[in-house]
Amino acid sequence: MSGEDAPAQQQNAVDQKQETKPAEEPKAEPPKTEPAPEGAAEAAATPAAATEKVPEEETFTYRALVLTGYGGYDKVKLQVKKGKPALKAGEVLVRVKACGLNFADLMARQGLYDRLPSPPVTPGMECSGVVEAVGEEVTDRKVGDKVMVLNRFGLWQEVAVVPANHTFLIPEGMSFEEAAALPVNYITAYMMLFDFGNLRPNQSVLVHSAAGGVGIAATQMCKTVKDVIVFGTASASKHETITQGGVTHAIDYRTKDYVEEVRKISPKGLDIILDPLGGSDTHKAYNLLKPMGKLITYGAANMLAGQKKNLLAVAKNWYHQFSIHTLSLIQGNKSVCGFHLGYLDGETELITQAMDTILDLYKQGKIKPRIDSTWHLEQVGDAMRKMQERNNIGKVILTTEPMPEEEKKEETKKEDKKEDKKKEDKKKDDKKKDDGKKEEKKDDKKKEEAKKEEKKEEEKKEEAKKEEK
């Protein structure tokens, strides 16, 4: 395993001039869980560290998740990188504590997200951690600062180099997990509701996947405005949680037609609809808008069916892709907006403004990220599965804490069981995808393909195990 897969933004440290020795730097608040400086802990595990004093740039190693190709959960592999990443002016090096999972990461794994460079590449749009080194011209961050980070990609690793203005100070009392859960979901919810949506008192909002990361953030944001009615879709088992979280009317989209349910309560329709689904759901949303209503579409989750790229789902989504004529907008007095934080990476000012407001709301106790579960880097596949299969309530988090040895062994034992479970899941998955009568034949084909896929996966898993050792 070498560092050859390192993303473009993180040059190998060989040609790096600058040195950052912790002894020279003020360490106001040394984070308790920080590993030994200079990456010694990891370095110890590699043969290089066994030799006598070698320049830090060479002994420095860190673990990184790397997307090795497009496909299933196993395409994201844990690798060890060598060499301390170089810091350019304006950049900081962050020792990562926790990372957030986002839908874009799942899309990216299937090759459906064009903001991630081609594999091999490290995914990850958000993380939290501690500043371990600062580049020239960085004035507002110092070593030891606890920060959350927002970046186009490259944050699912133990060490990340990012522009200082992509970091935000973690407020007092916020955990690293919360901090890793906050940036993408809350900026997304904030900008959709308060910039495009222009949310005001007494309005009504539809939040799809109300138990997901953006869904929970959006619900909390809605509740910061007086008398806003939140319609939230989620499977029935999550209704209690989302209702406690602020959803006024929880709708089980699996057993009920959410359009009908909304119309029963709000016959005239809705003021704002957040649409992460795409395809035919965007059409439904458009028709469900009141005059002066705003439809804000921010994804195409309908394209994600199964763990690998599902051409049928993608094609269906494209076929149903919403296209709107201005005349219809004029006659309906409607607004259609598109949002994706991943395409806003040049807009530092906008994002910083949003983040300032969000952190104020956090300090006032009005918002609080909800963590669904935390996984070790080794478990990224399971973490992604949990999110993709919509089994989460809140944010799915990766931690860079090393996995205890006994857990690792447990994990290996579980592998076989998991394989069995996977087969079951796959069957369920296929069933879910069955849109009705027409597609039965296609489904048979899919099952066959799925079986083939599983065989391939088993082979790959074997490979992966070898690699990790």
Added chain:
Amino acid sequence: MSGEDAPAQQQNAVDQKQETKPAEEPKAEPPKTEPAPEGAAEAAATPAAATEKVPEEETFTYRALVLTGYGGYDKVKLQVKKGKPALKAGEVLVRVKACGLNFADLMARQGLYDRLPSPPVTPGMECSGVVEAVGEEVTDRKVGDKVMVLNRFGLWQEVAVVPANHTFLIPEGMSFEEAAALPVNYITAYMMLFDFGNLRPNQSVLVHSAAGGVGIAATQMCKTVKDVIVFGTASASKHETITQGGVTHAIDYRTKDYVEEVRKISPKGLDIILDPLGGSDTHKAYNLLKPMGKLITYGAANMLAGQKKNLLAVAKNWYHQFSIHTLSLIQGNKSVCGFHLGYLDGETELITQAMDTILDLYKQGKIKPRIDSTWHLEQVGDAMRKMQERNNIGKVILTTEPMPEEEKKEETKKEDKKEDKKKEDKKKDDKKKDDGKKEEKKDDKKKEEAKKEEKKEEEKKEEAKKEEK
């Protein structure tokens, strides 16, 4: 001349039960310029009034502009209607003082606006006047109230019956002309900028036709927000006026490419673009948006070329009609909104809220309608022409004040001169429409058509004169 062309909403008074005698009603502020009650002034001009006491319902007459068919300026004719319109519960009868002209009226004349019922019908979406009678269940309006009125159509006449909640009290110090100029333009500008646009300090806005009614209203509205930069297009002769009115950068769209001009000053693009043009200009606007930018399209003025329906222009506009896919919106982080007040007529609450804010701004001296010119009902053709040929700066108004006899004679003399002028204008018009080399041949055809049209017009003018006598 009879009342047979009366619009559907104004039933003939024959089956009307309710009587409204001014003597029985409190007249706190009798409007000075109000004609003699009971329509006596107009009635005197008709033979019916010469006979002895006849029930008011029958003697009541009033002048009304009526669109008699789709086509040129001469399609709107002045007629005299008989019979007092009936008042239903919740309605008021308004003695109209002044009416506003809007682009929708011009579109409607050509058959391009589906909110106006088929001819014969009285156009007119806004007017000001004095409440002359109130129907049952009307509690917040009383006889003598000075009001401005917003309605789907039917206001270009001396007497209009409208739902009481379509009227708004005219604030102290506002003239009837200003009041007739206010509702459509200011509600449109307000809702576009502050509801869809979510205008905030330091943002940049492009206002097309900045010297038009909506343009001036939008510019004034922009200036109520701190440090907003307004780009305004208008022909050079209007630049001084619009700059004094608040436009930061005036652009002569006739001699310069407005996209280039904007990019020179604001390379990243704009936050809000108000687009009344449609067609290819909507595409340009979309590309000129910043991330998180909002394009608000509210018309298709590009369809209006020449005084009659120009099939070429309509086809071109349709061909270039903007259609947007959600994926493009998502990747651009953009918003596309459509607005037209004519399709919001059921939204009393929204409109009343907007109007309250607008009237507050008026009282604070922050906005003030600018009147371009005021015309007698007899001159409606010239008034429409002035607006359609973009020779106005501000609002074109019709007054119901009777036209002095000498002016009428003047008007008749002018007719011949006007015909000559029209021919000249027509030539200019054709020249303007010439989009370049490709269309030269088509233009020749148009000129021929134009000549034919002029002949028809002359014939019709003759007819119209006979009718008016």
